């Protein structure tokens with residue numbers, strides 16, 4: 573991956589390529605952004621440029637030994653660190669530290685999930701950064717800068733990834749991944765501007781099934797079709813899902829599309845004409861508005877706190893069904 577292959581991030585691109593051209597890249601560079609925002613792609617593009625021995629400007633030459641090795645999938649002077657389990661420990665740093673001091677050419681150490689470094693690992697990195705050997709660069713990736721100690725932050729050139737525009741995500745999904753415009757539209761809305769998430773959804777084999785399941789659940793609740801025993805069982809199923817938040821967002825989008833359909837008549841992949849016939853007369857706009865607010869609240873609660881997932885879902889599903897039925901008088 574080179575800079576020219578990466579989409580969006582114009583501000584970051586200008587700043588980073590400017591530093592490369594001026595030979596002013598710091599010994600420690602930090603890329604920040606939520607999971608799926610493209611940190612690793614940008615980090616690897618920077619590593620490739622730093623390791624290229626024939627570079628003129630910011631883009632790598634594609635022809636030197638390092639560029640050729642990158643193309644075939646293995647770069648020699650690139651060291652990778654990522655958490656083992658949940659932590660990235662001092663032992664992992666010690667194992668490769670000797671190679672940081674080798675002579676000749678640039679070396680790059682890419683640290684994924686740098687926020688998971690233990691205090692000892694951070695101290696060891698800091699020690700190296702206080703007197704960095706010539707030609708050694710650290711590229712750190714983290715969701716949020718606050719995950720790193722201030723002493724390391726102050727030594728990093730920091731670049732923050734921004735969400736991509738929906739046009740950029742659509743372009744990626746249609747031109748590069750060959751998706752149909754309708755499917756690309758839907759995934760682009762669900763991806764919140766995160767190219768990594770968009771690609772993951774595009775590659776998912778169960779995505780369509782999940783959409784149908786979310787629409788069925790919403791409709792069944794709206795039809796007051798769930799007994800309390802079924803609601804409790806459903807809460808149990810959902811609570812066990814690793815992708816629970818994503819599924820709740822799908823449910824949210826089903827309700828949102830339903831609302832758009834009832835109010836403006838607009839169709840979508842989630843609510844197509846066939847589906848819409850089942851919704852008409854059962855679901856009402858005010859019920860969908862309330863459902864969306866409830867789902868949004870539960871998503872936020874689950875993201876921000878260690879609330880009991882099952883209890884939170886039971887409460888949400890019971891309220892969803894009750895509010896739907898209140899709207900129907």
Ligand SMILES: [Zn+2]
Pocket residue numbers: 623624625626627632633634635636637638639640
């Ligand atoms: Zn090269």
